[in-house]
Amino acid sequence: xxxxxxxxxxxxxxxxxxxKPVVIEAIGVEKKFGANKVLRGVSLAAREGEVxxxxxxxxxxxxxxxxxxxxxxxxxxxDVAIAGEVLALVERGGRRLPxxxxxxxxxxxxxxxxxxxxxxxxxxxxxxxxxEAPVHVQKRPRAECVAExxxxxxxxxxxxxxxxxxxxxxxxxxxxAAIARALAMRPKALLFDEPTSALDPELVGEVLRVIRGxxxxxxxxxxxxxEMSFAAEVxxxxxxxxxxxxxxxxxxxxxxxxPQTDRCRAFVSRHLARG
Amino acid sequence: MRFLRPLAAAILFAAPALAPAAALxxxxxxxxxxxxxxxxxxxxxxxxxxxxGFEIDLGNDLCAxxxxxxxxxxxxxxxxxxxxxxxxxxxxMDGMSITPARLKVIAFSRNxxxxxxxxxxxxxxxxATMPDTGLAxxxxxxxxxxKAFAAIKPILKGxxxxxxxxxxxxxxxxxxxxxxxxxxxxxxxQEHDLDLAAGRIDAALASTxxxxxTLGRPGGNAFVEVGPRFxxxxxxxxxxxxxxxxDPELKAMFDKxxxxxxxxxTIKKLSLKWFKVDISPAS
Amino acid sequence: xxxxxxxxxxxxxxLLGGLPLTIELVTLSVATGALLAVAMALAxxxxxxxxxxxxxxxxxxxGSPLLxxxxxxxxxxxxxxxxxxxxxxxxxxxPTFCAILSLALNTAAYTSEILRGGLASVPSGAxxxxxxxxxxxxxLLRRVVLPLAIRQALPAYSNELIAMVKSTSLASIVTLMExxxxxxxxxxxxxxxxxxxxxxxAIYLVxxxxxxxxxxxxxxxxSPAGSRA
Numbered sequence: 001x002x003x004x005x006x007x008x009x010x011x012x013x014x015x016x017x018x019x020k021p022v023v024i025e026a027i028g029v030e031k032k033f034g035a036n037k038v039l040r041g042v043s044l045a046a047r048e049g050e051v052x053x054x055x056x057x058x059x060x061x062x063x064x065x066x067x068x069x070x071x072x073x074x075x076x077x078x079d080v081a082i083a084g085e086v087l088a089l090v091e092r093g094g095r096r097l098p099x100x101x102x103x104x105x106x107x108x109x110x111x112x113x114x115x116x117x118x119x120x121x122x123x124x125x126x127x128x129x130x131x132e133a134p135v136h137v138q139k140r141p142r143a144e145c146v147a148e149x150x151x152x153x154x155x156x157x158x159x160x161x162x163x164x165x166x167x168x169x170x171x172x173x174x175x176x177a178a179i180a181r182a183l184a185m186r187p188k189a190l191l192f193d194e195p196t197s198a199l200d201p202e203l204v205g206e207v208l209r210v211i212r213g214x215x216x217x218x219x220x221x222x223x224x225x226x227e228m229s230f231a232a233e234v235x236x237x238x239x240x241x242x243x244x245x246x247x248x249x250x251x252x253x254x255x256x257x258x259p260q261t262d263r264c265r266a267f268v269s270r271h272l273a274r275g
Numbered sequence: 276m277r278f279l280r281p282l283a284a285a286i287l288f289a290a291p292a293l294a295p296a297a298a299l300x301x302x303x304x305x306x307x308x309x310x311x312x313x314x315x316x317x318x319x320x321x322x323x324x325x326x327x328g329f330e331i332d333l334g335n336d337l338c339a340x341x342x343x344x345x346x347x348x349x350x351x352x353x354x355x356x357x358x359x360x361x362x363x364x365x366x367x368m369d370g371m372s373i374t375p376a377r378l379k380v381i382a383f384s385r386n387x388x389x390x391x392x393x394x395x396x397x398x399x400x401x402x403a404t405m406p407d408t409g410l411a412x413x414x415x416x417x418x419x420x421x422k423a424f425a426a427i428k429p430i431l432k433g434x435x436x437x438x439x440x441x442x443x444x445x446x447x448x449x450x451x452x453x454x455x456x457x458x459x460x461x462x463x464x465q466e467h468d469l470d471l472a473a474g475r476i477d478a479a480l481a482s483t484x485x486x487x488x489t490l491g492r493p494g495g496n497a498f499v500e501v502g503p504r505f506x507x508x509x510x511x512x513x514x515x516x517x518x519x520x521x522d523p524e525l526k527a528m529f530d531k532x533x534x535x536x537x538x539x540x541t542i543k544k545l546s547l548k549w550f551k552v553d554i555s556p557a558s
Numbered sequence: 559x560x561x562x563x564x565x566x567x568x569x570x571x572x573l574l575g576g577l578p579l580t581i582e583l584v585t586l587s588v589a590t591g592a593l594l595a596v597a598m599a600l601a602x603x604x605x606x607x608x609x610x611x612x613x614x615x616x617x618x619x620x621g622s623p624l625l626x627x628x629x630x631x632x633x634x635x636x637x638x639x640x641x642x643x644x645x646x647x648x649x650x651x652x653p654t655f656c657a658i659l660s661l662a663l664n665t666a667a668y669t670s671e672i673l674r675g676g677l678a679s680v681p682s683g684a685x686x687x688x689x690x691x692x693x694x695x696x697x698l699l700r701r702v703v704l705p706l707a708i709r710q711a712l713p714a715y716s717n718e719l720i721a722m723v724k725s726t727s728l729a730s731i732v733t734l735m736e737x738x739x740x741x742x743x744x745x746x747x748x749x750x751x752x753x754x755x756x757x758x759x760a761i762y763l764v765x766x767x768x769x770x771x772x773x774x775x776x777x778x779x780x781s782p783a784g785s786r787a
Contacts (some may be wrong), residue, residue, distance in 0.1 A: 070690055098733060109690070117683050122684065123781075132691075136693070136697060165782070441747060460739075
């Protein structure tokens with residue numbers, strides 16, 4: 001079944017989940033790089049406590065969509081809203097820019113973003129990385145931030161690495177440290193941009209374990225990933241992004257086991273290792 | 276041990292090259308004379324880069340009398356004597372005064388010019404009223420010298436005087452006026468002229484023969500010579516040709532030629548041409 | 559032999575008299591030049607016009623000999639009546655000020671290029687992570703970009719610092735009696751070039767060895783073992 005641009009794909013949801021407030025929302029987001037239209041009108045909402053996985057082929061726009069939420073990419077059209085607050089954009093000199101950069105910076109500090117390539121600050125220790133933003137951006141007392149950071153490092157299994165430098169850690173350890181760093185901001189939601197794609201296969205497991213733990217805590221999470229079986233296992237809702245629009249959306253059962261659309265079925269059967 | 280023999284041979288071959296070149300030449304067919312090319316009108320560079328001046332004319336004349344050929348090279352003032360002793364050239368003609376200090380390290384011909392040392396200041400400036408202007412003072416005469424310095428010290432107190440580095444004028448300032456004035460040393464005489472014009476220094480101290488060129492340049496009428504005209508003592512016995520001590524024959528040749536040039540009035544003629552005054556020696 | 563040693567000792571003592579001035583010239587010109595360079599690096603990224611002006615400045619001051627620059631600032635500017643009558647004259651009159659100004663302008667050009675290289679080497683991921691946690695542009699600069707840029711630029715900058723120590727020897731052409739100025743004067747007085755210049759050279763060597771050691775200490779303090787990516 002072909003889906004026209006701008007139209008939502010097949011969706012279904014449960015009545016109880018509709019009661020929780022929407023934490024992250026994209027409304028008709030469009031984005032193009034040069035001549036390439038990467039996002040052609042995507043609308044997506046994640047409610048409190050939902051773990052939404054976003055899957056799709058390379059180039060389908062998954063990472064771009066995720067990066068739009070903290071305005072690391074600015075949509076050409078459409079809006080994003082965090083906890084009901086729309087990040088206002090204005091047209092200036094042919095480009096769209098944030099109307100109030102202070103608002104954007106504040107909202108960013110309320111989101112936790114985990115990058116594919118970890119992006120730890122090389123000139124700070126692991127502990128330094130985790131406390132940097134709480135102390136300097138959120139201006140919380142240092143002692144409190146350190147105590148919380150140590151608890152977080154314990155949680156991700158890096159308590160003994162608090163004084164190590166990022167360069168001394170393996171990829172899996174760096175990503176777990178990056179997750180601790182994101183958690184230290186006490187975020188309203190966590191955004192994971194292909195968190196395991198840059199890792200050696202043997203290190204993927206330790207990171208997925210941490211992410212699973214966070215999902216089980218009931219945090220609001222958006223995960224862009226290629227790890228289909230993991231997504232199937234851990235998410236409460238899945239979105240199949242297809243060439244810049246939402247191809248299909250629904251519970252993981254539907255998306256990964258019984259896709260309703262041809263394209264989603266074709267994608268899943270190509271990438272999911274089991275029947 | 277095997278390298279010793281070639282090493283010894285290398286040293287033996289190198290030895291003649293290390294000895295001062297001129298020590299081997301006893302009969303002089305051709306010499307190289309060094310000058311600054313920046314001490315008008317004694318010596319300077321023409322617009323086309325050629326060396327010209329009183330000393331170039333005189334030097335060529337002397338070489339003709341000595342029946343030898345000579346070439347001229349330009350060399351910075353402050354390293355001239357070491358370069359001479361290192362064999363880079365055979366003689367120096369650069370307004371260089373014959374002083375006891377220099378006689379310790381090089382030989383001089385007899386003097387071929389004489390010119391007193393004097394202060395140059397800006398007209399209408401604080402030092403323009405220096406006393407004893409035009410008074411001839413020989414530093415050999417202690418009483419006269421002390422009297423002259425006592426007369427000028429009050430007006431000089433706290434002023435800045437510019438002078439070329441390593442000159443007899445610098446020695447004069449160091450010996451007699453060190454606690455009275457601030458001394459600024461310049462690499463070339465043009466530089467202290469520039470700073471005098473700019474007002475960075477209150478006076479320049481150099482030979483009056485040199486100041487002929489300063490006063491003759493455009494803007495020169497802003498300056499005036501003031502105070503006593505000093506000769507003798509540490510200022511030496513006039514300018515002479517500098518040579519290595521190991522070349523007494525060359526010195527004898529120059530002495531003979533200079534005497535002849537004084538006698539037949541050549542030096543006086545050249546002096547009038549370049550300085551408009553006669554700075555040839557009395558005898 | 560004893561007379562030789564006494565001579566060398568005396569020469570060194572006289573040369574050391576110029577050391578305070580040499581050190582003053584280096585520290586003041588390096589400090590001023592570094593500040594100028596940071597300002598230029600920031601201006602470059604702020605506006606296109608500023609970037610063009612900075613490029614031109616770098617072109618002029620890297621493309622001409624320091625000797626000429628110093629000569630021009632001291633003697634050249636002094637020839638203009640407009641300069642002599644201006645408010646800047648009390649400063650431009652003074653050879654120490656002119657030497658420091660010239661050295662500072664020169665090192666600023668080289669330093670700004672070194673800084674530009676350092677800034678370019680900051681991993682874009684580190685910057686993006688800073689933006690993602692809500693850092694403002696200023697905070698990003700202060701906490702992420704400049705610290706990383708400086709760490710990267712330090713080895714290249716130590717070269718520039720060494721060059722600056724040696725460049726102070728040019729100050730003797732504007733009548734300043736720092737170590738080299740005193741050395742040239744001594745050569746003219748004693749006619750013993752090799753001995754005097756060897757002593758002067760030794761003083762510069764010691765100075766530069768101390769400088770290199772200091773930079774190494776800063777490098778290890780900034781980038782402790784293991785922290786280099």
